[in-house]
Amino acid sequence: MIEIIVNGKRTTIPNGLNIKETIKALDYKGKGFAVALNGTFIALATYETTMVRDNDSIEILAPVQGG
Amino acid sequence: MTKHIETEIDSWEIGGKTLQSRLLIGSALYPSPANMEEAIKISGAQIVTVSLRRQAAGEGGGNAFWEIIRSLGIDVLPNTAGSHSAKEAITTAQMAREVFGTNWIKLEVIGDQYTLQPDPFETVKAAEVLIKEGFEVFPYTTDDLVVAKRLADVGCKIIMPWGSMIGSGKGLMNPDNLLAIRKQFPNLQLVVDAGIGKPSHATQAMELGYDGVLLNSAIALAQDPVKMADAFRTAVEAGRLGYEAGMMQEREFASPSTPTVGTPFWHQFS
Numbered sequence: 001m002i003e004i005i006v007n008g009k010r011t012t013i014p015n016g017l018n019i020k021e022t023i024k025a026l027d028y029k030g031k032g033f034a035v036a037l038n039g040t041f042i043a044l045a046t047y048e049t050t051m052v053r054d055n056d057s058i059e060i061l062a063p064v065q066g067g
Numbered sequence: 068m069t070k071h072i073e074t075e076i077d078s079w080e081i082g083g084k085t086l087q088s089r090l091l092i093g094s095a096l097y098p099s100p101a102n103m104e105e106a107i108k109i110s111g112a113q114i115v116t117v118s119l120r121r122q123a124a125g126e127g128g129g130n131a132f133w134e135i136i137r138s139l140g141i142d143v144l145p146n147t148a149g150s151h152s153a154k155e156a157i158t159t160a161q162m163a164r165e166v167f168g169t170n171w172i173k174l175e176v177i178g179d180q181y182t183l184q185p186d187p188f189e190t191v192k193a194a195e196v197l198i199k200e201g202f203e204v205f206p207y208t209t210d211d212l213v214v215a216k217r218l219a220d221v222g223c224k225i226i227m228p229w230g231s232m233i234g235s236g237k238g239l240m241n242p243d244n245l246l247a248i249r250k251q252f253p254n255l256q257l258v259v260d261a262g263i264g265k266p267s268h269a270t271q272a273m274e275l276g277y278d279g280v281l282l283n284s285a286i287a288l289a290q291d292p293v294k295m296a297d298a299f300r301t302a303v304e305a306g307r308l309g310y311e312a313g314m315m316q317e318r319e320f321a322s323p324s325t326p327t328v329g330t331p332f333w334h335q336f337s
Binding site: 040 | 093094095097116117118120123125130132133136145146148154155158159161162163166167233283
């Protein structure tokens with residue numbers, strides 16, 4: 001297991017997962033969100049080729065109201 | 068209602084789109100989603116601002132808010148609200164492009180947490196990167212002419228100076244500054260963004276020759292947001308018509324409007 005930060009909160013996931021697998025392991029569903037890894041945007045097309053490592057920080061953002 | 072004179076349908080271009088409404092509306096702070104939907108419809112706005120925030124695990128990707136906005140069939144303008152650096156704003160913009168399916172971005176980089184005043188240095192830096200990446204950048208900035216120049220220099224075709232602090236409702240703090248930007252950039256699309264509190268503020272911005280007005284709190288926090296949305300729709304139209312009609316020059320002294328020839332009981336003072 002490795003420790004990562006997801007939306008500001010520490011959690012653990014199995015080692016060796018890519019972004020797509022990480023999202024599934026974290027129980028995120030659907031497609032209406034976007035992902036950043038360590039402050040860098042990760043495009044949907046690169047989820048499977050981007051690996052998540054120990055101490056990585058992930059942001060998962062979805063649409064909300066805005067001004 | 069008195070029927071106004073027949074004029075050509077006013078239209079303008081921004082971000083590659085031709086629009087009839089010059090009111091850009093926010094989607095936050097309404098009493099309810101239904102109220103937001105009705106207010107946006109009544110406002111006639113064809114651009115609505117949206118944002119991105121952290122999503123909790125276990126939630127579906129779609130959400131009720133986004134479904135309502137999509138059902139309106141108008142253009143969305145995602146913002147980078149909450150960003151405090153060019154890097155954060157750039158990443159948020161890239162994420163917004165994927166989620167909302169648009170290259171439009173309302174660039175907000177906050178430099179002071181108390182006034183929510185934009186950071187001009189980071190805003191210009193982010194704008195330059197985003198434009199190179201193919202974004203249509205709608206930068207939120209102060210009413211500083213030099214900052215506007217820098218934004219234009221890096222390729223911004225739209226500039227959105229504040230009227231006053233976000234959510235303050237204070238109106239146009241420095242109309243002379245806004246006018247100076249308008250005069251300096253006759254060919255850029257200029258939108259007053261933030262600080263509008265009353266319909267008359269929106270009218271004033273349009274009378275200055277601004278191409279549009281972006282606001283949220285003034286409508287959403289009104290006692291009756293739907294009625295206020297209607298008020299802003301007409302206020303923006305009035306201001307634009309006034310600008311196009313050409314306003315009289317201010318004068319230093321009184322000048323009678325009633326003809327003086329044949330004034331009754333008149334006699335020459337000795």
